[in-house]
Amino acid sequence: MSRVNIADVASAAGVSKTAVSFAFNNPEKLGQATLERVLGVAHELGYAPHPAARALSMRRSGTIGVLIPQRLSTVFANPFLSELMQGLGELCEEHDLTMLLVPPLDGSLEGAIRQASVDGFISLGLSPDDRALEMLDRIGIPAVLVDSDASPNHPAVNVDDAGGAEAAAQHVLDLGHREVAIIVLPPTRAQVGHTPAASRRLAGYRAALDRAGAPEPFTVTAGVTMAAGARAFDALPKGRRRPTAVLAMSDMAAIGLMAAARTAGLKIPDDLSIVGYDDLPMAAWTNPALTTVRQPIVEKGRLAARLLIQRMKGRTVESPAPLGTSLVVRGSTSRPFESKEATNT
Amino acid sequence: MSRVNIADVASAAGVSKTAVSFAFNNPEKLGQATLERVLGVAHELGYAPHPAARALSMRRSGTIGVLIPQRLSTVFANPFLSELMQGLGELCEEHDLTMLLVPPLDGSLEGAIRQASVDGFISLGLSPDDRALEMLDRIGIPAVLVDSDASPNHPAVNVDDAGGAEAAAQHVLDLGHREVAIIVLPPTRAQVGHTPAASRRLAGYRAALDRAGAPEPFTVTAGVTMAAGARAFDALPKGRRRPTAVLAMSDMAAIGLMAAARTAGLKIPDDLSIVGYDDLPMAAWTNPALTTVRQPIVEKGRLAARLLIQRMKGRTVESPAPLGTSLVVRGSTSRPFESKEATNT
DNA sequence: GATCGCACCTAAACCGCTTTAGTAAAGGGG
């Protein structure tokens, strides 16, 4: 009592397998009477074409893969991915595609890539020398990179990371801060150096700080979870020379850090100004609401999916210009405490 | 210059296709020397087995499907799914499975189901008479239902929806509220009636209200987005007899409603008490923090995935007992304004 | 020295579908 296949339907309807296939895929090639009979029998028998067989035969699976550089349980804790998935999902629905989540198998993305039956890949935050990219070229599946440097073979979708970071740093400098801490994103996978997006943001922060002649910033690494943000606060220097403003590379870390700071008795923003990055929906809901750099995440997903679909159709596409970022000033930043006192007295 | 296949490797290494296949899947069946040669040639040529061919031949794709009853762009706006995906993802990683998101194709879940090349399905919030369930039986793929009533063929994972709702309602009653509004979840798909979970929560609210002899509650329908929650506030009666407490079936709607209420000049919780449902991480970060019913979403995902994997191994599994829910009291609920006045004066 | 077992490898069937090339019959034009 195994699954009913095309041959079963064919013999039950007294036609060839070809006719059954036509009934589903090229109905106009069949006579009215036969078509109805075949469809009738197929439905009666509960026939559904086997997807893998179909994919093999048609060289197309109707699926795009999303290459996740971290564990699923980690990456979904960050609403960033949800936002991106909304953008990707919109385009997928429009084009009747399903999405396969491809996290590292046994820690290896390459292994996962080769096992995935997909027509194209969206890859998230891969560093350009990642061996996974090599694998993509090798099996000849089109890909679009997100938050990476463009590779010769694949277009990349990015936002103006540096510009946003610069605006954030300039904002706290304008408020009068001098001692600044930067919460750096951790490397995405076991490798030296930062992800491309992290590097660009760091460069943006530094550009503004250097230009203003601010002292060397403190740097602490933290993942994109609130818990990591809280730990980052603990790692910050607490002595006489302590940061009065924190530039975080993610809203999640910023929010966690804010919680830890408040638990430690600091008033936000009076004792510590905090700037996030991303402008996740929840950034507007914290107390105080988070000042942050907005990047158009959903739009980024849409654009990446659109480009990938183009490539899957055989067109060649160039990397688009980076999408814009903008500073959203809310309640988590103010002038540093000392300068307020100075003004007040 | 198409993709290199197993025959290419075989002839390049001077062996049969079988030998190449063995090299990857049953290395112990090959002599040391041959094994190394084959593997070497394969790597050199950049060979990777075609996933669809593999799936067809082995009758197993290494993928589980997640049946999404709504549009992807909608459903990912709700952090609920992210939480669930964390739980599912954990088990998937443990068992080297990938996850396929299966939203309705052209509005039809059945169509999407038959196209998905997966070894099992997790289905979210389907009503028991949904035609998609029928399709699942027909093609004989094991499935586990989440937030549905158990079907004869598939186990269901649920939480104690009614108990949580009852506790929420009892909480506001204990605080002294009488006029209560309920924000009902909308039907998941085009169909009459509510989703099973929504029905159970509604029953829980009503049980507590009836027992206390409270007047008939106002009911408003709202989807699980903050925008929908805000609209729900507008739909609430504003006159003399207006609700002093709102029981929402989701945190998202509750938070949106809270925002709209505050924009309208109400003080939360003094003028309006609000209770959510889910206890999403962000519920702790709103201002005031949201009183809500906690359900173990990640655990729900883990359990569902665990059961599905069991079923995929051929074991039969029973529906487990509902997971527990509990009320988390935070700052969005208090005694109604009038009764405070009464106490104060 | 024939027989057996074992280690190593292969031919061919099979998974379930799509699609090309082609056949048979019916219709139409000269």
Added chain:
DNA sequence: CCCCTTTACTAAAGCGGTTTAGGTGCGATC
């Protein structure tokens, strides 16, 4: 009446793997 299109359908060759059922050759056994 014959030839040429259409129309309606089919046989068989893929797609790219896995797996079953052997087939060698060699040393060990009797």
